[in-house]
Amino acid sequence: MPLTPLPRPRTRSRTGARPRSRLRLTLVALAGACCLGGLLPAPAAGAAAGGSGGEGGRALQRQLEQLVSTPGGPPGVIVVLQKGGAPRVLRAGVADLETGRPIEPTDHMRIASTAKAFSGAVALRLVQQGALGLDSTIGRTLPKLPRAWRSVTLRQLLNHTSGLPDYSEDPEFVELLQADPRRTFDPRRLLDFVADEPLRFRPGSRYRYSNSDNIAVALMAEAVTRRPYEELLRRIVYRPLDLRRTSLPLGYEMPEPYMRGYAVEPPAPPEDVSEVLSASGVWASGGIVSTPRDMTRFIRGYASGRLTSKAVLREQRRWIEGASEPAGPGRNRAGLGIFRYDTRCGVVLGHTGNFPGYTQLIAATPDGRKSLTVSLTTQVNKALTPGLLERLRAVEENAVCALLGGHRH
Structure with a gap:
């Protein structure tokens, strides 16, 4: 595939050259080394949160401050709770360690794998319109992809039961990223990295999270509409939901203002990795840039x-x-481009994501009337920081309780 080096970093980036060992660590995490399947029980919860106001809200605020002060914890975190009126914003830490600026709901951020919900939204809209079917196959829709994959259906791609090998785990892909993290990939050729590999298992027979799935979903959407995926996002998702600060770039630059993402690996000081990687290497699987405000609008719709x-x-x-x-709060179950999180205080539907410098949770009640977004300015997952992930999941469950009122539904 054609690969074009990107220009030198801008002076405002302040990322600098990263030590090779730390870069390798974040790339391993980007590759999704920890593919979680099956039932995940809720971690032991911290202090219970009650309603979104009063003691429950104060308890959640204390937990966010404790999360930020934890060794290896995020330099900043923002939580947006909305029940129907004006959103309630809780935050701790800062958006920028150099300036001390607080995080705002209008700050841009990398939304990581919550972008998979966007590809789900595009695909399901096309299903409703009859352009695609849940039983549409790769073989019929994308005949140039490997013959061994031809029986995989859109449904199996959306719920990660396809068996497609994960291109982001491919040694050549990882080597290219290590050599030039800001390399611009042709996003429509990402599956070429695994085109010579067989399916991991018979389609539909088991669950395995794969970044390849949502690349294939976007390619299927393009094939049946003959429109670029970026245009489909604007027409099907951004405009109907009034997402004004959401985009799918191919480069490494972040739009202003943005919350800076950090690699936090004590005893070294936090390192700004906001613009270390090009978004082209994840595209429909995780490349979208948005804001907490836009993500609140998205998940409610x-x-x-x-x-x-x-x-x-x-x-x-x-x-x-x-x-x-990474795993979301409570018990996780997978649907089509969405997950169900059964917590001690009730059920929310949504998605999580992680990318160097950022960790995300977006969730809402099934009627969309109550929602929450949780955004951290460092990467948290089972491969990098398993202890911190369990602590984060407890905080996320308490945020759900703050949203739903703190009692079992």
Whole structure:
């Protein structure tokens, strides 16, 4: 595939050259080394949170401050809770360690694998319109992809039961990133890295989270509409939901203002990695840039089925055992481009994500009337920081309780 080096970093980036060992660590995490399948129980929870106001909200605020002060914890965290009126914003730490600026709901950030929910939104809208079917196959829609993959369906791609090998784990792909992290990939050729590999298992027989799945979803959407995926996002998702600060770039630069993402590996000081990697290497699987405000709007519309029909929504919510990456709060189960999180205080639907410098959770009640977003300015997952992930999941569950009122539903 054609590969074009990107220009030298801008002076405002302040990222500098990264030590090779630390870069390798973040790339291993980007590759999704920890593919979680099956039932994941809720971690032991910290202090219980009650309603979104009063003691529950104060308890959650204390937990965010404790998370930021934890060794290896994020330099900043922001939580947006919305029940129908004005959103409530809780935050701790800062958006920029150099200036001390606080995080704002309008700050840009890398949304990581929550971008997979966007590809789900595009695909399910096309299903509703009849341009695609959940049983549409790779062989019929994308005949140039490997013949061994031809029986994989859109449904299996959306719920990660396809068996497609994960291109982001491919040694050649990782080597190219290590050699030039800001390299611009042709995102429509990412699956070439694994085109000579067989399926990992018979399609539909098991769950395994794969970044290849959502690349294939976007390519199928392009094939049946003959429109670029970026245009489909604007027409199907951004405009209907009024997402004004959301985009899918191919480069490494972040739009201003943005919360800076950091690699936090004590005893070394936090290192700004906001613009270390090009988004082209993850594209429809994790390349979108957005803000907490836009993500709140997105998940409220997406979880409620506003972008599709009741019939398609029923298909989306056929749950199987499987966890998002990183695991979300409570018990995780997978649907089509969405996950169900069963917590001690009730059920929310959404997605998580992690990328060097950022960790995300977006979730809403099935009717979309109550929502939460949780954004951290460092990467947290089972491969890098398993202890911190369990602590984060407890905080996320307490945020759900703050949203839903702190009692079991």
